[in-house]
Amino acid sequence: MNRNLQLLVSLSGALLAFVMLTFGYGIYWWIGNRNRLVNEAIISQKDGISFGKTSDNKGCVKEAFQRHDLCKTYRCHVKNNIFLTSCLDRSPKTIGFCRDVPRKRNLLESKKWRDEQCQIMGKDTPHCRKLHGLIQSRCEKITRRF
Secondary structure: OOHHHHHHHHHHHHHHHHHHHHHHHHHHHHHHHHHHHHHHHHHHHHHHHHHHHOOOHHHHHHHHHHHHHHOOOHHHHHHHHHHHHHHHHHOOOOOOOOOOOOOOOOHHHHHHHHHHHHHHHOOOOHHHHHHHHHHHHHHHHHHOOO
16 A cells, blocks of 8 residues: 555544544533533523512623623633523513614624623623623514514
8 A cells, every 4th residue: 555545544544533532522521511511501590580580681781791700711601691691581671771782683783882882891802792792682582673
């Protein structure tokens, strides 16, 4: 067999083994962690619902950004996203809350709005922009602007 062909077969085999091991580890990790992650998500959702019962849309956003400041891990930010979504879904509409919020499908306008909001708040992070995306989703839902 040609030396180049042997090298190609060896590299292909090594790459396939790497992919299979990575996939296998991912399944192993998920099996070991899924219950904890699902329980954390349920708790975040219940916290959001509970907070939303006693607050309005602006209060939910304010609380979510206070939690944002405390988050140090990606998982914490995911839980905060769940909190904000469930809080906004449960809280009563705040008059004028969606007044200047652009539609998500207007990509350039949407990106500009998110960036501006996060700069105003002094929180120029992807997680801040994600929270503002959730605000946009809520506004589209309550105003039926799709």
